[in-house]
Amino acid sequence: MRYSGWQILRQALGGNRGWKAQWRKPDPRPEYDVVIVGGGGHGLATAYYLAKNHGVRRIAVLEKGALGLGNLGRNTTVVRSTYMLPGNGEFYSFSLALWKDLSQELDYNVMFSPRGVISLFHSDAQRDRFARLGNAMVGRDDHAVLLGRAELRRLVPYLDYDNTRFPIYGALLQPDAGTARHDAVAWGYARAADRLGVDLIEHCEVTGFGIAGGRVRAVETTRGRINAGKVGIAVAGHSGRLAGMAGFRLPIESHVLQAFVTEGLKPVVDHVISYGMGHFYISQSDKGGLVFGGDLDGYASYAQRGNLPRVEHVMEAGMTLMPMLGRARVLRSWGGVMDMSADGSPIIDRAPVEGIFLNAGWCYGGFKAVPGSGVAFARLIATGEPLKAAAAYRLDRFRTGHLIDEEGTGALHNRH
């Protein structure tokens, strides 16, 4: 069933009893050409593009819980391409371009809202850094505007511009970046992949790999053994565990990142705003809740919940930047498990075991990458060749010294 205005009218006349389930609930078959482990954004997108771009049939996506309830259902939905380094910037530009047509591509409203992403700076040195970033973005045909204090103030008057410690000097604006509806991204890709014949198998946890002669032959799951020609791993914070099952280690450590939402308010924050002197960023959801987050808790964690010191720190940063926040009441807070790579950039590459492919290390920037990552990972799995825009995301770059350290913080997993 294609979704359209006509369909809404037609179904309404039928009392809305004609809507069908958006995807099947198949039992796993004994064998697939490609098995994708992980039914989040990256896994679902990969399955979709494998079927659509490369004509691969017999694809399964294995998800240990329900689709899209890991980090895809937990993130703060920011979509941007404010990255500078070669090898990194072009990938995020590529992904942002895909976001613009994603609703049409999937026949599903992902509510992409290019409301503008504002990155604040608070010193002359930081202005220079952001001017350089903006030039790098413009140089690859992204949009970026360096705003002075007066221009910025007309756009967002409610910030504490004269803060004694961190006065606001201006901001870098990416006008065509913004947010999207995270659940709709999961459902849209799931439905589109299902329509192309992909088996989406929920509540099916991978417990091991069948490896013979240095090559993967099967995955062991809680719903039995499934033979697989190729296996793609896209499990975000649990990449290290899957790698352990296959017998290799990754340059990844899992950390918890918290996020928060207030009760619904009238429209007040029209953009995505990130604070340059504390790790804090905020946007307003379509329901009205102010969605915001901060930095990692700092210690390795698989808990999907954080600790109170980080909650306090994020609230302090928010109040420093935007004192009016103090009037809003926080409704919920939650945590997601991030696979933090040693240089803060992702990995899309072959794993050390023949036939296993790896999509990991997205740190806390995975949501914006979903369409680009799906296209790149599908291409790698289907053809063995990397997508040009993602060719720098090699697993061996750590050993060879070709790190993509966007923040320049060094090889420390918890500092990116």
Place this chain on the structure above:
Amino acid sequence: MRIRCPLCGERDSREFHVMGAAEWLARPAPDAGLEAWDAYLHLRDNPAGPTRELWFHEAGCGAWLVVARDTVSHAVFEAVPAWEAGA
């Protein structure tokens, strides 16, 4: 999360700075080769469960500690001075 520093007693985790896996103590020899240095700097066991990490009692006694704790439950088992723990 509270950590029992062997020198100062039980303290709020905010007094500490976490460096990462206790592997940081097993620094390879300068000529140990690419694989050893890659493993030391980048590769991690990343266990879901008990782990050993290097923590610095920044706002306390200034000691480096090896803290044994659980990455799933956030329980802290023990902290011993790094100079006694080894890697």
